[in-house]
Amino acid sequence: MTSPDSTLPASPLGPNAGRSTTHFFLSNEFGLILLIVIFAMIFGATAQGFLSKFNLFTLGRNSAVNIMIGLSMMTVIVTGGLNLAVGAMGVSVAMTCGWLIEGVGVPWPLAILGALAFGAALGWINGAMVVKTGLHSFIITLATMSIFFGAMIFLTRAESFRELPSAFSTFGRMKFGGYLSPLLLVTLVVALLLAWLYRRTLTGREMLAAGASPAAAELSGIRVDRIITLCHMLSGVLAGLAALMLVARNGAAIPSMAGQLGQDWLLPAFLGPVLGGTLLQGGKVSVLGTVLGAFLVTMLSSGLLMLQVGAFWVQTFLGLMLLVAVLLDKARRSYLARRNLA
């Protein structure tokens, strides 16, 4: 996918090879892989049915959505911003897709494209307002979260779109080899494209530079305003993709699919990127880390549920995970700084 730190590409065969290896073992990605392996073994040995084909299938399918939500947040965090409206935008895209199919009669492939374009448009609104007002995206997206969701509820009268083509639910329930969901493949393809964007394209580099130091980026000729708007548009598209995967999962576009105001997406949206090592202050991104972080969270939820840990403790545990991840990351960065490895 991408290196642990997309701002500092490593050279494994060069003189820094040993240092890179140390770097990797101290990275979030390695820690996450280790945790995933350890928890998979614990749950496999103790939770009845954890390794059943059906559970592996549902684990992959739920991960697909959570990873996509995390990637959506990641694309804004990279600029040092936040997108609290990620859930509201996602639901709005899903409802738009439902309306285009049921209300307008647009063929479903075109409806998907139209809905994703609408997601980009919502992202553009967020980005443009952040740029024009100079306010932090926290404030702007907090406001647009209510605006987007409220408008969606008003326009749809909170009615679901339920007569969608069977292709949606067929895709959502499809299994490869009895346990692999195609939704997970879609997410992994998107993750690869994002990794390519940040590592191999000028636009991706400009996004990282704009996040690391907007003033320096501006001085070096990068149009930071345009880049920030672009990141929000990308976030809107990815939030829409996550919502459309839920539409495939449920066979319907439902206004409550992300909870009241879309707030139910906020925890998974933050957990993936933060666990994965994406810096909240921007300038550094880890697509692989986000994928692993979101997968770990989904696996923990699944495993804890199967161990019959009280359902309410699962949420507590996930909150603790977020806190521990932030503290560990702080400790890791301190260690690297002390050893001159950063």
Added chain:
Amino acid sequence: MKTYIHAITMAGLFGTAAATSALAADDSRFGLIPGGPHPYFSAWEQAGADAARDYGLSASEYKVPQKWELSQQNQLLESLLSQGYNGFLIFPGDPVGAVSTAEEISGYGAPIIAGAGCYKDPSPAAFCLGTDTGNSAYLGAKELIKAMGDGQKRIAHFTGFLVDPNTQLRIDAVNRAAEEEGATVVQVIADIDAPEPAEEKINAYLAANAGDVDGIITTAWVPAVVAANALRKMGDSGIKMVGIDHDEVVLQAIKDGVVDGTMLQNPYGQGYVGTFALDKLRSGCTVKDDAPFGSNALTDKFIDSGTAYVDASSADTYLDAMRAETDRLLADFEEKYLNCN
């Protein structure tokens, strides 16, 4: 290192695979699953335990999704199926969105009954066992209007979440009853079946408009509790109220004369009869083609689990009323709805 990690992973994964049998169960093990945490459903826990004991089942357990979110409910159902649960009484997190998961579950041979709320047809649910919410709200409104007596009849209606399909049915039913009796619904406040919004909106509304309201009807649990507390604090306001469900706050307010009555639902009966029916379905019974189902906006396979009006004269014996409804339902349930030959 990579090889070592790979070896450990594979050993962990495959070494335990043989010991797990996700979808095979020797006995009836049912899950009673609400849409999320809500006091209405707490009676399902005792009902499931009682029915499991009475009918000799392995288990009939009440499991609550951590939030009112369809994806949380779906994940809980998926995990229970993987653990070997083989029958489910479910309050659908969404009447349509929940159908997909229900189809997956029933594809593994686990019977499903919708409880307290219905799936939209077509669905794999054998039937829907719930309160006729529209009728309950209609009867409650009629009782309120009767309690208001002569004079002006201005009603405020406090109700549940707009995303709950029952909410619109309740709003329509109260409006219909008011129209029939020459009353006016002056305010509908929805989306408040949770403590914070209910406290904020009901108290603010009554603080500003108590003089313009003659009666209050609540058609969701939390607004009933909050409105009862508000009326108690206001003292002799002259406002009549009919609530819903059997929260202790509401029942005490009825006994104290603060609230006129409440429309009782029968969640215990849903849990008990639902478990009984799941066991029958799992034992080979089928649903009769000519079963006398009712219908509502979502399904043509609806069974009314019962509703009753409780006032000061019956507030001490409301449990008897619930049991009577359950007994009535159970008495000829098999004969009316199932083929068990």
